[in-house]
Amino acid sequence: xxxxxxxxxxxxxxxxxxxxxxxxxxxxxxxxxxxxxxxxxxxxxxxxxxxxxxxxxxxxxxxxxxxxxxxxxxxxxxxxxxxxxxxxxxxxxxxxxxxxxxxxxxxxxxxxxxxxxxxxxxxxxxxxxxxxxxxxxxxxxxxxxxxxxxxxxxxxxxxxxxxxxxxxxxxxxxxxxxxxxxxxxxxxxxxxxxxxxxxxxxxxxxxxxxxxxxxxxxxxxxxxxxxxxxxxxxxxxxxxxxxxxxxxxxxxxxxxxxxxxxxxxxxxxxxxxxxxxxxxxxxxxxxxxxxxxxxxxxxxxxxxxxxxxxxxxxxxxxxxxxxxxxxxxxxxxxxxxxxxxxxxxxxxxxxxxxxxxxxxxxxxxxxxxxxxxxxxxxxxxxxxxxxxxxxxxxxxxxxxxx
Amino acid sequence: xxxxxxxxxxxxxxxxxxxxxxxxxxxxxxxxxxxxxxxxxxxxxxxxxxxxxxxxxxxxxxxxxxxxxxxxxxxxxxxxxxxxxxxxxxxxxxxxxxxxxxxxxxxxxxxxxxxxxxxxxxxxxxxxxxxxxxxxxxxxxxxxxxxxxxxxxxxxxxxxxxxxxxxxxxxxxxxxxxxxxxxxxxxxxxxxxxxxxxxxxxxxxxxxxxxxxxxxxxxxxxxxxxxxxxxxxxxxxxxxxxxxxxxxxxxxxxxxxxxxxxxxxxxxxxxxxxxxxxxxxxxxxxxxxxxxxxxxxxxxxxxxxxxxxxxxxxxxxxxxxxxxxxxxxxxxxxxxxxxxxxxxxxxxxx
Numbered sequence: 001x002x003x004x005x006x007x008x009x010x011x012x013x014x015x016x017x018x019x020x021x022x023x024x025x026x027x028x029x030x031x032x033x034x035x036x037x038x039x040x041x042x043x044x045x046x047x048x049x050x051x052x053x054x055x056x057x058x059x060x061x062x063x064x065x066x067x068x069x070x071x072x073x074x075x076x077x078x079x080x081x082x083x084x085x086x087x088x089x090x091x092x093x094x095x096x097x098x099x100x101x102x103x104x105x106x107x108x109x110x111x112x113x114x115x116x117x118x119x120x121x122x123x124x125x126x127x128x129x130x131x132x133x134x135x136x137x138x139x140x141x142x143x144x145x146x147x148x149x150x151x152x153x154x155x156x157x158x159x160x161x162x163x164x165x166x167x168x169x170x171x172x173x174x175x176x177x178x179x180x181x182x183x184x185x186x187x188x189x190x191x192x193x194x195x196x197x198x199x200x201x202x203x204x205x206x207x208x209x210x211x212x213x214x215x216x217x218x219x220x221x222x223x224x225x226x227x228x229x230x231x232x233x234x235x236x237x238x239x240x241x242x243x244x245x246x247x248x249x250x251x252x253x254x255x256x257x258x259x260x261x262x263x264x265x266x267x268x269x270x271x272x273x274x275x276x277x278x279x280x281x282x283x284x285x286x287x288x289x290x291x292x293x294x295x296x297x298x299x300x301x302x303x304x305x306x307x308x309x310x311x312x313x314x315x316x317x318x319x320x321x322x323x324x325x326x327x328x329x330x331x332x333x334x335x336x337x338x339x340x341x342x343x344x345x346x347x348x349x350x351x352x353x354x355x356x357x358x359x360x361x362x363x364x365x366x367x368x369x370x371x372x373x374x375x376x377x378x379x380x381x382x383x384x385x386x387x388x389x390x391x392x393x394x395x396x397x398x399x400x401x402x
Numbered sequence: 403x404x405x406x407x408x409x410x411x412x413x414x415x416x417x418x419x420x421x422x423x424x425x426x427x428x429x430x431x432x433x434x435x436x437x438x439x440x441x442x443x444x445x446x447x448x449x450x451x452x453x454x455x456x457x458x459x460x461x462x463x464x465x466x467x468x469x470x471x472x473x474x475x476x477x478x479x480x481x482x483x484x485x486x487x488x489x490x491x492x493x494x495x496x497x498x499x500x501x502x503x504x505x506x507x508x509x510x511x512x513x514x515x516x517x518x519x520x521x522x523x524x525x526x527x528x529x530x531x532x533x534x535x536x537x538x539x540x541x542x543x544x545x546x547x548x549x550x551x552x553x554x555x556x557x558x559x560x561x562x563x564x565x566x567x568x569x570x571x572x573x574x575x576x577x578x579x580x581x582x583x584x585x586x587x588x589x590x591x592x593x594x595x596x597x598x599x600x601x602x603x604x605x606x607x608x609x610x611x612x613x614x615x616x617x618x619x620x621x622x623x624x625x626x627x628x629x630x631x632x633x634x635x636x637x638x639x640x641x642x643x644x645x646x647x648x649x650x651x652x653x654x655x656x657x658x659x660x661x662x663x664x665x666x667x668x669x670x671x672x673x674x675x676x677x678x679x680x681x682x683x684x685x686x687x688x689x690x691x692x693x694x695x696x697x698x699x700x701x702x703x704x705x706x707x708x709x710x711x712x713x714x715x716x717x718x719x720x721x722x723x724x725x726x727x728x729x730x731x732x733x734x735x736x737x738x739x740x741x742x743x744x745x746x747x748x749x750x751x752x
Contacts, residue, residue: 043505114496115496118496119500121578121581124581127581131581131582134578134579138486138538138698139517139538140485140538140540140542141540144540144632147631147632148632153631153633155629155631157539157546157549158537158540158543160487160516160517160518160537161517161535162517172535175553179553179556179557181553196496196512199499199504200495200509203509203512204509204512204513255535256532257480257522257532257534259528259529259531260526263509263513270531271531274531390516390519390522391521391523391525391534392526392534393518393522
């Protein structure tokens with residue numbers, strides 16, 4: 001079980017770019033993707049800001065090379081684009097012999113299409129061609145379509161643990177590789193914006209009407225986003241044998257449950273604390289050895305206080321440099337763990353810490369300030385990446401420089 | 403390492419919660435299978451229960467029965483599979499959005515619509531901070547959760563795992579899919595295997611297992627859980643079967659009962675007949691979905707049935723076997739498939 005699991009490919013699409021390079025450029029130019037709703041038909045247009053991928057389904061279909069006569073969702077298209085980028089970057093198309101898996105994650109799957117068609121589905125007299133979209137509703141459907149686009153058949157599954165979903169798919173992939181169950185895995189997640197989620201979070205009154213301000217005292221909530229992020233992971237031996245570029249190592253991981261409330265985080269951040277602590281243990285690192293935390297940092301009063309409390313419990317007064325890249329991408333729900341795994345790897349590779357935008361003042365309760373300007377030339381040996389979700393589902397990943 | 407099933411909890415369309423009887427009478431349902439709902443008050447406060455979708459209540463109850471059966475207070479992990487998630491809450495919130503034009507919404511059904519709600523509520527009620535995953539991979543959701551449970555036990559990260567498969571059916575789900583011609587509409591579930599009609603009859607259930615690396619009055623041991631994806635090739639199936647048999651050092655004749663996921667749909671059931679014909683021609687076989695209906699995690703009901711048969715050493719009369727077993731049933735292979743996805747689960751008596 002001492003096998004090292006390494007990252008050999010990255011893929012991402014988000015409001016700040018359609019591929020890894022574009023995302024990196026936006027992150028280093030301090031260019032967020034938050035703005036008015038364009039692609040969704042909702043009464044909240046012009047009121048609630050979101051972080052949309054600025055392409056129509058048709059454009060995404062073209063980019064994904066998907067036959068748009070088949071029933072397909074925006075979720076699947078975003079997923080294909082990011083997963084294929086990672087797959088090709090790792091050169092996986094050139095090695096046939098290894099057992100390859102695809103582990104994806106999503107919070108609402110094909111809801112974007114379902115909410116448009118639901119009333120027609122319910123009308124017994126309405127029996128058109130649209131009925132073919134019925135099979136695109138469930139969360140596993142996008143996984144099957146993306147795996148099909150990549151030609152992966154050896155293993156696939158889908159995880160849905162709300163906002164920690166795609167961190168958990170990376171964790172499962174790493175465990176399966178260590179156990180020798182599979183040689184390499186494309187792991188991450190995808191979510192598209194839906195009227196369903198916008199209204200859901202709006203009823204919880206945790207959407208900021210301005211740009212989100214993670215960890216700032218004036219924070220009012222999160223901005224919802226969409227996108228997909230995947231990484232290719234494999235055993236170090238397999239990567240070396242195949243001469244694939246090793247970008248970083250998946251050093252540690254953990255999943256715990258806060259067991260406090262269905263949607264709120266506990267005041268002492270118990271689940272978050274345990275997840276970070278366990279991830280460090282798995283990585284064989286002490287708290288001092290973490291150079292940077294890509295925090296969950298949604299910008300809700302509850303999350304940031306709970307997460308900050310957990311960080312203070314674990315790191316004492318030596319909290320490492322940290323930032324929330326959700327100030328660029330918004331909260332992409334089931335995709336955020338995957339997207340932030342890509343960003344964490346970019347941080348290690350480029351010796352760069354991306355700033356936490358919109359931060360002005362520390363929250364009153366904690367003496368914690370994120371990085372607010374771009375830091376380059378930082379030797380980052382280990383990054384901790386947090387993802388916490390509804391249902392108290394908390395995950396932490398550790399990425400290490402190789 | 404051996405993996406044992408030490409406890410069961412099954413909220414299903416049959417009387418399956420009471421362990422002292424074993425499917426003595428079969429319950430029939432009109433249109434589709436509906437679970438026999440237990441008294442939820444034991445596990446959930448009446449106020450909370452009123453707000454909860456059915457699948458959450460079913461799941462919490464089945465999980466609690468299972469832990470009690472296995473004498474486990476707080477599991478080392480909770481791993482759940484659900485194909486469709488919390489349908490009732492999802493539909494409620496979606497209908498409110500559409501009917502009220504996105505106005506006057508309340509958050510309860512949204513909060514509970516998240517796919518991991520069942521696993522989360524179990525953790526919340528037990529104050530269980532441990533590993534908690536939810537798999538949502540269509541008809542392989544339960545199997546995915548099963549594979550992860552075994553991995554966790556083998557890693558030594560858990561000494562016991564609470565594993566479950568949960569799915570509910572709602573009137574909307576039934577009528578929408580009826581439009582697609584998936585069901586034998588308007589049927590009694592007694593007509594499940596009526597070959598003169600197309601489609602199947604859907605169902606629901608919440609079935610939990612307490613898995614452990616050490617036996618505690620166990621029902622069965624788990625010898626293999628395998629999945630095949632997006633294939634209809636006989637060779638692919640054969641390869642996996644060979645792997646299961648050789649890794650357990652057994653031959654096909656050693657399997658005393660093949661439990662098939664046949665669901666009464668002419669097209670789909672042909673795959674099961676071919677499976678039997680190709681690989682287990684001489685073996686005894688039976689089907690189980692006439693008891694629970696077809697749903698994404700119905701294989702969990704099959705694993706429950708197999709576990710009970712192996713421990714109680716009896717096959718209930720409502721399970722129609724191809725012939726009366728001439729010896730004790732010690733090994734059962736469960737085979738399930740849907741749209742090119744297949745699963746094979748091999749259990750043995752202890």
